[in-house]
Amino acid sequence: MRRTFLLPGLALAALMTVSAPAAEISAAVAANFTKPAEELGKAFTARTGDTVAFSFGATGQLYTQLSQGAPFEVFLAADDKRPALAVQEGFGVAGTVFTYAVGKVVLYSPTIDVTDGAAVLKANAFQHLAVADPRTAPYGAAGMQVLDRLGLTETVAVTGENISQALQFIESGNAELGFVALSQVVDKPATQVWRVPAEDYAPIRQDAVLTTAGAGDPAAKAFLQFLQGDEGRAIIEKYGYEVK
Amino acid sequence: MPSVTEIAQPVGLTLTLALIVTAILLFVATPIAWWLARSQSAWKAPVAAVVSLPLVLPPTVLGFYLLLAFGPNGPGGLIAPLWGARTLAFSFEGLVIASVLYSLPFMTQPLRTAFEAIGDEPLEAAATLGAGRRSTFFRLVIPLARSGYLTGAILTFAHTVGEFGVVLMIGGNIPGKTKLVSMAIYDFVERL
Numbered sequence: 001m002r003r004t005f006l007l008p009g010l011a012l013a014a015l016m017t018v019s020a021p022a023a024e025i026s027a028a029v030a031a032n033f034t035k036p037a038e039e040l041g042k043a044f045t046a047r048t049g050d051t052v053a054f055s056f057g058a059t060g061q062l063y064t065q066l067s068q069g070a071p072f073e074v075f076l077a078a079d080d081k082r083p084a085l086a087v088q089e090g091f092g093v094a095g096t097v098f099t100y101a102v103g104k105v106v107l108y109s110p111t112i113d114v115t116d117g118a119a120v121l122k123a124n125a126f127q128h129l130a131v132a133d134p135r136t137a138p139y140g141a142a143g144m145q146v147l148d149r150l151g152l153t154e155t156v157a158v159t160g161e162n163i164s165q166a167l168q169f170i171e172s173g174n175a176e177l178g179f180v181a182l183s184q185v186v187d188k189p190a191t192q193v194w195r196v197p198a199e200d201y202a203p204i205r206q207d208a209v210l211t212t213a214g215a216g217d218p219a220a221k222a223f224l225q226f227l228q229g230d231e232g233r234a235i236i237e238k239y240g241y242e243v244k
Numbered sequence: 245m246p247s248v249t250e251i252a253q254p255v256g257l258t259l260t261l262a263l264i265v266t267a268i269l270l271f272v273a274t275p276i277a278w279w280l281a282r283s284q285s286a287w288k289a290p291v292a293a294v295v296s297l298p299l300v301l302p303p304t305v306l307g308f309y310l311l312l313a314f315g316p317n318g319p320g321g322l323i324a325p326l327w328g329a330r331t332l333a334f335s336f337e338g339l340v341i342a343s344v345l346y347s348l349p350f351m352t353q354p355l356r357t358a359f360e361a362i363g364d365e366p367l368e369a370a371a372t373l374g375a376g377r378r379s380t381f382f383r384l385v386i387p388l389a390r391s392g393y394l395t396g397a398i399l400t401f402a403h404t405v406g407e408f409g410v411v412l413m414i415g416g417n418i419p420g421k422t423k424l425v426s427m428a429i430y431d432f433v434e435r436l
Contacts, residue, residue, distance in 0.1 A: 127330050133417065135431065158334045158416030161430075168308065169416065173315040174333040 022049040023219035026071060028062040029054050030078035030206065032139075032163055032181055033101070036239040037076065043235060044226050050219045058162060060136060066091055066211060073214025074223060076100060076206065079138050083209035096210035100227045101241035103204035105142040107194040108170060108185045109177035117194025120177070121150055130169035130178030131157045139163045142201035143179030149200045182240035206241075253420055254428040261336070261424065262404040265343040269351040269400050270393070272344065277355035278385075296349045303346070303409025310342050311413055334416040339424075342414045343404050350403045351396040358392020359385065 022045075029037045034056050041052040052074075055062070059078040066072055066086060075092070077083050080099065086092030107117040114120050121129075132140030140159065147155050158175055160166035167184050169175040185193050208227065214220035226232045233243045280292055298306060311333055314320035320332035332338040362385060370380045386393070408426040415422030417431075 128334055128416070130416070133431070156418065158418060160416070161412055165413065168311060168413075169333075172311050173317050173321070174311060174331040175416075176330070 022051060023217065025050060025052045025073050025214070025217065025220045025223050027052050027054050027074040027076060027223070028066065028070070028072035029056050029076045030059045030062070031056045032078055032103070032183060033076055033206065036101075036183070036236055036241070039235050039239075040227065040232060043231060044223055047226070047231070048219070048222060050222070052223060058136075071213050072211055073217055073220040074208065075211055076208045078103070078204075078206050080205040080207040083207040086209050086211065091212050092209040093212060093215050096224065097207050098224075098228065099205045099244050100208045101206045101236050101243060103139065103206060103241060104182040104198075105139055105146065105179055105196045105201055105204070106182045106185060107146075107177060107196060108167075108180050108188065108192060110170065110188075110192055111173075112177055113191045114177065114194040115191050117196065118150055120194075121147070121152055121155070124152075124155065126176040128169070128175035129155060129157045130166040130175035130180075131159055132163040132166045132179075133159045133161060137162050138204045139179060139181050140166070142196075142204055145201040146179065146196050184240075186238075186240035251428065254423050254425045257336075257420070257423065258405055258425040261339055261343060262401045264340055265347055265404045266351075266397050266400045268340070268344050269347060270397065273348065273351035273355055273396065276348075277352045278359055280352070280356045281359035295352050298346045299349050303407070304413060306346060307342070307410040307413025310345070310410065314338055314341075314414065333414050334418060334422060336421060338414050339411055339422055342410050343407060346407060346410050347400045347403050350399040354392045354395040354399065355389065358389035358395075361392075362388050 027037070027041075034054075037054055037056075041054060045051050055072065057065075059082055062070075062072070062075065063077070063082040063086065066075060067089065075083060075086060083092060083097045087094050087097060107114050107121070109120075112120060112126070120126075131143040134140040134144040140163070143157070147153065147157075157178075158169060160169055163180050163184065166178050167180050170178045170180070179196075182193070182195065208224060210220060210224060227236070236243050276291075276295060280288060280295070312318055314324075314332035316324075316330055320338075321330070324330060324332050329335065332341065366384055366388065367380060370384050375383070406426060407424075408430065411422070411424055412427055412430075415424070415427070417423050417427050
């Protein structure tokens with residue numbers, strides 16, 4: 001009995017592989033870039049017919065997976081350290097590293113008017129300030145730099161594992177305010193978001209790199225080109241990032 | 245290399261938390277397990293399912309809902325102001341509550357099994373010999389269920405020590421206050 005089912009199944013599978021004309025690119029993408037990446041993927045598919053399969057995760061974890069032979073063809077990191085390291089360690093293609101987005105840090109609070117964020121921080125009339133872990137998350141490190149710059153080194157912050165968790169701390173009301181990425185709160189009213197002056201923290205460059213697994217795939221290269229083109233840049237800017 | 249205090253502080257905090265949680269659960273889980281073992285109620289299966297829920301939910305999901313519940317907009321916002329806080333999260337007390345909920349099935353299940361294994365006969369014998377409910381429980385049930393208590397206590401203690409997703413979500417990783425061993429290890433790994 002089983003064999004009669006198997007044959008049409010095999011035929012169908014064969015047909016599907018033959019009839020798929022477009023390539024599928026696998027991309028490892030930092031979790032903070034989830035929304036723009038999905039829109040970029042759709043726009044790229046609309047233009048070229050090729051699809052992009054995204055694996056979202058923390059930059060460090062994705063990097064470790066890459067180093068252990070994960071079959072990602074494109075790596076969009078949340079920092080500029082890992083892509084350079086990937087090239088150095090031999091699983092990124094030299095000369096393909098570029099900055100696809102520059103992240104901006106904001107102070108966000110749904111309940112306190114943070115139009116003058118520096119004054120709010122100095123007044124210290126809150127119980128919990130949320131940041132991402134400054135040792136591992138670039139936005140967390142930037143937040144701590146802002147506090148240092150304001151001379152508020154004594155301020156104790158609650159740290160989330162990453163900026164998503166920092167945002168959850170704030171959105172759930174457990175922390176009154178915190179440092180998050182502009183891209184996370186780009187649609188919030190101006191009084192809830194204080195855009196930290198760029199000179200108060202080291203720029204958060206997010207670099208991309210073509211991996212050795214994607215070196216032979218023209219579609220993967222085309223996707224990286226697309227990120228640097230006008231259409232790609234417009235999408236990235238829309239989500240609260242700066243482009244170079 | 246991490247300094248001694250960087251290791252000693254989370255270790256001390258974790259052991260304190262695990263001891264407190266185990267002690268609380270010995271008292272909290274006993275009536276629940278007893279009811280689950282002896283009751284004929286139609287609610288038995290649903291209650292057993294709810295008690296087992298922490299086994300099914302991913303820790304970060306459970307942590308996320310606890311975070312909402314602990315916040316100013318949840319029940320935590322009613323309790324925390326009693327001692328001047330805004331939220332139950334980011335405090336040692338919050339970790340205790342979260343861990344008690346998270347480890348509940350690890351204490352309840354062994355106790356329930358142990359209570360069920362006693363059966364009706366010893367209880368009926370005790371009743372015919374004139375023992376009251378209280379003395380039956382303390383002089384008969386607890387000694388007979390001691391292996392269940394031991395298993396439950398060990399499981400709860402170990403599970404609390406090893407907990408990561410929930411406590412990371414609820415605790416906010418504050419050194420000396422909510423930073424536990426599992427988070428310290430994670431931090432060291434991430435820093436490599």
